[in-house]
Amino acid sequence: MELPFAEPYKIKMIEPIRRSSRQERERWIQDARYNLFNLRSDQVYIDLLTDSGTSAMSAAQWGAIMLGDESYAGASSYFKLKEAISEITGFPFFLPTHQGRAAENVLFSALVKEGDRVPGNAHFDTTKGHIEFRKAIAVDCTIDEAWDIGLNHPFKGNVDLAKLKKVLDERPAGKIPMVIITVTCNTAGGQPVSMENLKAVHALASSKGIPVIIDGARFAENAYFIKTREKGYEHKTIREIALEMFSYAEGMTMSSKKDALVNIGGFIGFRSEEMFRKATTFNIMFEGFITYGGMAGRDMNALAQGLFEGTEFDYLESRIRQVEYLGNRLKSMNIPVQYPIGGHAVFIDAIKLLPHVPRKEYVAQTLAVELFIEGGIRGAEIGTLMADRDPVTREDRFPNLELLRLAIPRRVYTQNHMDYVAAAFENLYARRNTIKRGYRIAWEAPIMRHFTLSLEKLQP
Numbered sequence: 232m233e234l235p236f237a238e239p240y241k242i243k244m245i246e247p248i249r250r251s252s253r254q255e256r257e258r259w260i261q262d263a264r265y266n267l268f269n270l271r272s273d274q275v276y277i278d279l280l281t282d283s284g285t286s287a288m289s290a291a292q293w294g295a296i297m298l299g300d301e302s303y304a305g306a307s308s309y310f311k312l313k314e315a316i317s318e319i320t321g322f323p324f325f326l327p328t329h330q331g332r333a334a335e336n337v338l339f340s341a342l343v344k345e346g347d348r349v350p351g352n353a354h355f356d357t358t359k360g361h362i363e364f365r366k367a368i369a370v371d372c373t374i375d376e377a378w379d380i381g382l383n384h385p386f387k388g389n390v391d392l393a394k395l396k397k398v399l400d401e402r403p404a405g406k407i408p409m410v411i412i413t414v415t416c417n418t419a420g421g422q423p424v425s426m427e428n429l430k431a432v433h434a435l436a437s438s439k440g441i442p443v444i445i446d447g448a449r450f451a452e453n454a455y456f457i458k459t460r461e462k463g464y465e466h467k468t469i470r471e472i473a474l475e476m477f478s479y480a481e482g483m484t485m486s487s488k489k490d491a492l493v494n495i496g497g498f499i500g501f502r503s504e505e506m507f508r509k510a511t512t513f514n515i516m517f518e519g520f521i522t523y524g525g526m527a528g529r530d531m532n533a534l535a536q537g538l539f540e541g542t543e544f545d546y547l548e549s550r551i552r553q554v555e556y557l558g559n560r561l562k563s564m565n566i567p568v569q570y571p572i573g574g575h576a577v578f579i580d581a582i583k584l585l586p587h588v589p590r591k592e593y594v595a596q597t598l599a600v601e602l603f604i605e606g607g608i609r610g611a612e613i614g615t616l617m618a619d620r621d622p623v624t625r626e627d628r629f630p631n632l633e634l635l636r637l638a639i640p641r642r643v644y645t646q647n648h649m650d651y652v653a654a655a656f657e658n659l660y661a662r663r664n665t666i667k668r669g670y671r672i673a674w675e676a677p678i679m680r681h682f683t684l685s686l687e688k689l690q691p
């Protein structure tokens with residue numbers, strides 16, 4: 232019998248979590264005004280709100296924490312991180328930042344101007360936010376296949392080259408400061424971008440003199456998908472693949488809270504010294520001096536170690552197959568999931584699952600609340616609440632899909648936890664036709680409303 236894969240680590244330290252009663256959960260979610268961000272983490276049994284900053288660090292990372300050099304300038308931890316980044320990504324210059332959106336803030340301050348267009352595959356919300364905040368426009372050029380959830384396509388994160396070419400042809404290169412490729416594409420469901428597509432995007436952008444920037448938050452998971460799905464890469468290592476991916480870009484932003492297996496941190500990588508210099512002033516203003524930029528020395532040490540651990544094939548295989556295991560279990564129960572299953576999360580189509588709840592009553596949020604009540608599981612709404620209002624008409628913006636995202640933290644939960652989530656879904660599925668009404672907004676902030684809003688339950 233062929234031996235199955237299993238996690239390439241054992242557990243050294245545990246953190247208790249507590250099951251609760253349905254009655255408790257009904258009270259807690261009502262007190263939280265039906266916003267899952269308002270729950271206390273100890274009211275949650277399995278927390279799938281995000282895979283960001285929620286990884287379990289290794290003994291080697293905790294050991295590295297104790298060796299952090301907290302010098303303001305020229306810390307050894309900075310040089311250790313610089314070496315790790317240049318080895319894994321190939322970028323000779325870098326700036327540390329406290330997380331991914333800070334990297335966006337610094338880089339875009341240097342490059343993005345009012346009236347610019349920034350094309351790419353579906354931009355993550357903070358990326359889009361930092362572009363729109365500068366009165367520029369993020370243009371989504373993702374392939375149409377990405378939004379057909381049942382369609383089996385190996386690289387649903389790919390850029391549609393014809394859409395990209397149209398954007399590049401329509402405007403002078405000076406009004407397009409960069410093309411941003413997010414790997415894997417979170418917004419499209421954690422879907423990967425192929426090497427062939429990265430190469431083609433780079434060739435197209437370069438022909439106009441426009442730099443390509445990779446949002447590399449989940450670059451290692453993307454490299455795993457290239458290795459396992461793209462011809463010609465099956466014998467290459469994850470690190471060889473990552474180096475080739477980054478070779479098709481002039482720079483990168485990184486939220487280290489994902490694939491680099493740390494709880495906080497980020498960075499910007501640059502090929503050219505000129506771009507690095509442009510961004511440096513903003514880094515000093517917003518983040519800190521260039522050899523720490525918003526990170527403690529100890530956190531830079533843990534990140535340097537995490538970059539190596541996060542690009543080990545055996546780790547990636549167990550991580551991605553755990554997500555796939557949960558996704559396939561849900562799929563086998565006829566639960567409509569984005570397919571193939573993404574790298575970091577399972578995305579569930581709420582409109583298909585709860586056909587009686589009107590979209591204007593926030594169907595993905597309704598599903599998220601029901602899952603919490605069913606099993607104390609916290610997911611995230613990626614639907615109309617998150618899409619926010621149109622800045623001009625102030626009407627709700629209805630996105631392509633109403634999704635519930637179950638993001639799986641790295642090295643944190645076991646197969647039993649995944650089975651528990653699947654069982655809760657089975658119960659929820661059995662009573663789906665009894666769920667007929669959703670919510671109305673009782674209070675919301677003018678932007679980024681989903682984090683803080685209050686909801687009122689609509690009575691059948």
Ligand code: F0G
Pocket residue numbers: 280281282283330331332333355357358413417446448449486487488497
């Ligand atoms: N880019 C991508 C693709 C992301 O998924 C995120 C964060 C960021 C940038 C911003 O990084 O949080 O370190 O400032 N995504 C988290 C999520 C929050 O839950 O998907 P950050």
